[in-house]
Amino acid sequence: MPPGIRDTSQTIQERIAATHVNSLDVDLDSMAAISNIFRVAVMFRNLSERRFLLKHNLTFSGFTVLWVLWVFGKMESYQLAEECGISKGTLTGIVSTLEKHGLIRRIRHPQDGRRKIVMATDRGETLMHRLFPKINRLEQEFVRGLEQTELSSLARMLRIILHSQDTP
Amino acid sequence: MPPGIRDTSQTIQERIAATHVNSLDVDLDSMAAISNIFRVAVMFRNLSERRFLLKHNLTFSGFTVLWVLWVFGKMESYQLAEECGISKGTLTGIVSTLEKHGLIRRIRHPQDGRRKIVMATDRGETLMHRLFPKINRLEQEFVRGLEQTELSSLARMLRIILHSQDTP
DNA sequence: ATAATATTGTTTGAGTCCTAACGAAATCAA
DNA sequence: TTGATTTCGTTAGGACTCAAACAATATTAT
Incomplete structure (x- = not known):
């Protein structure tokens, strides 16, 4: 089990x-x-x-990074890390793994020599186009026991919890 | 942030x-x-x-293991892993770390030479007695934006989600 | 009784995860 | 224009995470 x-x-x-x-x-x-x-x-x-x-060859974290990239297109590293809920050190590792598998690319920022821009490759886009519906179907499967009103109520409560730390 | x-x-x-x-x-x-x-x-x-x-010197996973032990007392490894929601390989590592810090003990099973029993040491018990209320206070802090009826509704919906995979 | 099978905890390898320290690059100060 | 500070991404170190392979032990089959 x-x-x-x-x-x-x-x-x-x-x-x-x-x-x-x-x-x-x-x-x-x-x-x-x-x-x-x-x-x-x-x-x-x-x-x-x-x-x-x-x-x-995707972990859940790798999928998340690729998914954010798929949704937002090009993205700077520090934004990407924040959006994925991971530290920048962790992101470096995940991005390296994804790059090794040819799913994303690192590009240097045209103006700022410190920053780097990350984007999905064609292979990454194609893979995400195939995987995202499957993941979403699993998400639907998870909440299939809830009414529609319950589902939105759940989402609302989770949002409240997320904001519980805004003013600590 | x-x-x-x-x-x-x-x-x-x-x-x-x-x-x-x-x-x-x-x-x-x-x-x-x-x-x-x-x-x-x-x-x-x-x-x-x-x-x-x-x-x-506790990670969240280490805390979880120690907490389950604190609640249930002695426990066999495979049960402990299942209760904590981790694989048995992962448990081995966490138990080793906790043992290194003197918070738990491994005991061999009297009848079955394969199994091992894990239990908290006095140090582990004492630490948990101090930490658990703090963690619970953080849990209360997280859900403080919800009414009591909402909170139990949330718990009920999460239980439904957890059972969504019982018969795949 | 012996062999085949199953179970238990450990190990291994790749990857994720954090914090902290680091080097490079940009910005600010005087 | 130097020097100090800040802000990027990376690296280092320790720990967690999984699946898969493993050795030791127990159970089942013949």
Whole structure:
């Protein structure tokens, strides 16, 4: 069985309530929500890699970078890293891997000698054109148990969570 | 600014709708939901590491393993890996790291010579007793923008998503 | 009892991930 | 016009991550 699939949050909640945290100021609902967010993310990442990505020498992170490039076209490195939610050091490694496989290109900035511009090659574009619908179909498969109103409600709540740290 | 913080899903949706995927069978709502789940996970992982974990030589993954051990007590490796949502190979590495820092112990199984049992040391227990409330407070901070009914609705929807792959 | 099969934890290799330090290039200061 | 500061991308080091191969042990079949 793939890792991270089972929903054991109920068990954990009972377990933890019965053992350590009765007295502490712990909120089990918040814990369950965040921990299930991680489970979904892990499950989606692993499943998409096994089904579609790894056979094309793509990791999920590599796919994300290529996807952002496919959507935005040319892009500067620091923007690309921010958009993908990774550090610039990590991006260097991923970009090198993708370049090695001929899926993207590095170009130097015409004015600024420090910056570099990254863009997909034709091979990268073609591959993304084939893979993106499959990934999206998996995304649809994941949320197929939700009504349309629930789905937009979920999206809205996730956006609220994302903004919870705007003014720490 | 930490990576993966900004919620750019709206921008991306417009962008993608305007460029590649008009004709394809693509559902932008599903895409936005899944992609924001990843953003929340990345944000939480990085923030908790920077604020609480790294100064104690703990990664988020190491914390998770130690936490499961703290909740369940002794545990066999293969169960532990499944509960943490990681592969057994990955678990070996994390357990070795935690053992190196004196936070957990490996014990061999009395009957079965293949299996091993993992448990937290006193140092591990003490550290977890101090850290867990802090992590939970961060979890509460993340969902503070949601009503109580919304929070349980979120947890319910995530559970539905987790079960979406039960019968593929 | 012996052989074939299955399971458990480890190792291996490629890749991702972070922070911190680094060199190169641009900008700012005086 | 030097010098200090800032801002890029890269590198270094340590850790996590997977799949696949592996050795040791246990189970099943004949």
